Amino acid sequence: xxxxxxxxxxxxxxxxxxxxxxxxxxxxxxxxxxxxxxxxxxxxxxxxxxxxxxxxxxxxxxxxxxxxxxxxxxxxxxxxxxxxxxxxxxxxxxxxxxxxxxxxxxxxxxxxxxxxxxxxxxxxxxxxxxxxxxxxxxx
Numbered sequence: 001x002x003x004x005x006x007x008x009x010x011x012x013x014x015x016x017x018x019x020x021x022x023x024x025x026x027x028x029x030x031x032x033x034x035x036x037x038x039x040x041x042x043x044x045x046x047x048x049x050x051x052x053x054x055x056x057x058x059x060x061x062x063x064x065x066x067x068x069x070x071x072x073x074x075x076x077x078x079x080x081x082x083x084x085x086x087x088x089x090x091x092x093x094x095x096x097x098x099x100x101x102x103x104x105x106x107x108x109x110x111x112x113x114x115x116x117x118x119x120x121x122x123x124x125x126x127x128x129x130x131x132x133x134x135x136x137x138x139x
Contacts, residue, residue: 024031032054040047081088 024035032050036047036050036054038047039050082091
């Protein structure tokens with residue numbers, strides 16, 4: 001079983017917060033506490049936010065941050081195989097179906113926009129024709 005580390009290629013695809021969290025987790029609970037204390041020293045709301053996050057995510061009470069990450073399992077990309085061929089086939093079929101539905105929905109939205117544009121243009125042309133008829137009858 002592989003886990004993400006702060007230097008793994010997929011870790012760089014994560015946001016800065018997720019990378020910082022992975023880095024602190026790799027250093028252990030002491031790094032979290034040091035970051036919290038540093039946050040209180042630099043700007044107290046940052047320290048308070050880190051404390052709240054550590055309490056909410058139960059990082060303060062777990063045996064080890066690294067252990068918590070391995071319990072959650074590796075973060076997998078949608079394209080990575082799971083190792084189960086039946087599930088991978090099901091996943092591929094479902095993703096293909098979703099892509100087809102997305103394409104159909106986008107085509108529907110395009111037809112809807114075209115119909116709205118045509119209706120607005122027809123209304124403009126009708127109003128223009130009425131104005132020209134009124135001008136012709138007044139003259």
